[in-house]
Amino acid sequence: MKQIEGSKILPAIQLYHWIMNPLGFLEECVQKYGDTFNLNLLGFPPFTIVSHPQANQEIFSVDSRQFDAGRGNGLIRVLVGDNSLFLMDGDRHKRERKLLMPPFHGEKVKSYAQTICDIAAVAASQWQTRQPFKAQKAMQDITLEIILHVVFGLSEGERYQKMKPLIANLLDMVGAPLRASVLFLPILQQDWGAWSPWGQFVRCRQTIYDLLQAEIEERRSQPDSNGNDVLSLMLSARDEDGQPMTDAELKDEMITLLTAGHETTATSLSWAFYWIEKLPKVKEKLLQELDSLPENADPLEVSRLPYLTAVCSETLRIYPVAIIAFPRIARSSVEIMGYHFDTEAMLVPCIYLTHQREDLYPEPKKFRPERFLERQYTPNEFLPFGGGNRRCIGYVLALLKMKLVLATILTKYELTLASDRPVVPRRRGGTIAPHNGVPIILKGKRSRPQPAKTEPIFSQT
Numbered sequence: 001m002k003q004i005e006g007s008k009i010l011p012a013i014q015l016y017h018w019i020m021n022p023l024g025f026l027e028e029c030v031q032k033y034g035d036t037f038n039l040n041l042l043g044f045p046p047f048t049i050v051s052h053p054q055a056n057q058e059i060f061s062v063d064s065r066q067f068d069a070g071r072g073n074g075l076i077r078v079l080v081g082d083n084s085l086f087l088m089d090g091d092r093h094k095r096e097r098k099l100l101m102p103p104f105h106g107e108k109v110k111s112y113a114q115t116i117c118d119i120a121a122v123a124a125s126q127w128q129t130r131q132p133f134k135a136q137k138a139m140q141d142i143t144l145e146i147i148l149h150v151v152f153g154l155s156e157g158e159r160y161q162k163m164k165p166l167i168a169n170l171l172d173m174v175g176a177p178l179r180a181s182v183l184f185l186p187i188l189q190q191d192w193g194a195w196s197p198w199g200q201f202v203r204c205r206q207t208i209y210d211l212l213q214a215e216i217e218e219r220r221s222q223p224d225s226n227g228n229d230v231l232s233l234m235l236s237a238r239d240e241d242g243q244p245m246t247d248a249e250l251k252d253e254m255i256t257l258l259t260a261g262h263e264t265t266a267t268s269l270s271w272a273f274y275w276i277e278k279l280p281k282v283k284e285k286l287l288q289e290l291d292s293l294p295e296n297a298d299p300l301e302v303s304r305l306p307y308l309t310a311v312c313s314e315t316l317r318i319y320p321v322a323i324i325a326f327p328r329i330a331r332s333s334v335e336i337m338g339y340h341f342d343t344e345a346m347l348v349p350c351i352y353l354t355h356q357r358e359d360l361y362p363e364p365k366k367f368r369p370e371r372f373l374e375r376q377y378t379p380n381e382f383l384p385f386g387g388g389n390r391r392c393i394g395y396v397l398a399l400l401k402m403k404l405v406l407a408t409i410l411t412k413y414e415l416t417l418a419s420d421r422p423v424v425p426r427r428r429g430g431t432i433a434p435h436n437g438v439p440i441i442l443k444g445k446r447s448r449p450q451p452a453k454t455e456p457i458f459s460q461t
């Protein structure tokens, strides 16, 4: 049986590198030990990082009872509550995923396309010209508005006005690295009043729960007025025994969708703006493709454009927002790629390292969307949304948001980066984000050339 090597430095130092420089640390390990290696971070159980597509495939395709993942996510329980999909395993996870899936199916998601374009257009129309602003913040505002509308069904009214700043505040508390570490250290979870970090967090979360409870009760009392949003669909969902979701489940899952879907999409969009504005050839090709459709083209037609799709894929490849999938914990001993793992062994498919493999992505540090037009990647080679029974349930919505926000803004406005200095990835809570939020400048409105032809000019091979 093959042996797995691992980092020999002190667990405290490994933890330091994992927090301060995760990408550099992972790359150093892969060079020293190969694509399967052990890490031992102080305060965490030891785990094995894998990044070979075959290892990803074997982990993702094995019977879902072989691995648990929910119990490895305990750290975020304080945020998402006990009834979150993130924390579930086994039959409960399977049942809940079934209940949550309908609003995220391709056909349903398509019905949100026009709303996404409208929200992006209104937001961008309020940007000031010639004043640098951070793409990350601007994208957070847009994705928050989209989530409130699409997931909560809120776009106006008193509850919407109250909910918006509360949710922005909650997500900010979780996203800011220092505040987040305070929140997630059990020893610091002390309510010393409304001004202490934990006290603030608990009050904010409770007010959101109260507003959500009121919304749920109102919807239940007027079943006929149910809309197209995720909450309405969750209210009408029934499991195999005909049981609806409980109020506690509904509230925890709403917070789960919010935390899973907001920061991730906003960060991916900021990276996309960075690369497009940084690389004139990419921008030129993309605009040429977008301009090949009429101004009032069906958003779904826009979302199918091959070069736009390739730009989004390359953005998610080069710096995947989630650098690892959820850790998989073996429920019984298992063999993966010829390595033996005992019960309770923790395996972590590394999205970043898979995406950096030279054999799959030649010159992996180069942003080159064309690679996605030249070759079809399997779900074990390109996995920004993880895989198997835990694959991100919001991936269709996330991709649609990325494409339509980019298309709406780039065709209407002239933007430029506020600085030529390279933007580097840095840890932001559980994700990897641009270190400076990508400062950009709005130069003005863009006049759109008349479309030369109605067919997209780049064909997918």
Ligand code: HEM
Pocket: 085, 086, 097, 256, 257, 258, 260, 261, 262, 264, 265, 268, 321, 322, 324, 325, 326, 327, 384, 385, 386, 387, 388, 389, 390, 391, 392, 393, 394, 395, 397, 398
């Ligand atoms: C660019 C945006 C996004 C990225 C990169 C992303 C990435 C991921 C990844 C890597 C996982 C773990 C998968 C695994 O371990 O195999 C995940 C899980 C999840 N994501 Fe996303 N996600 C994004 C957007 C969204 C959105 C918009 C939603 C919903 C509104 C969402 C909801 C979820 C949920 C509920 C899970 C847990 C699934 C489970 O435990 O079964 N995500 N996501």
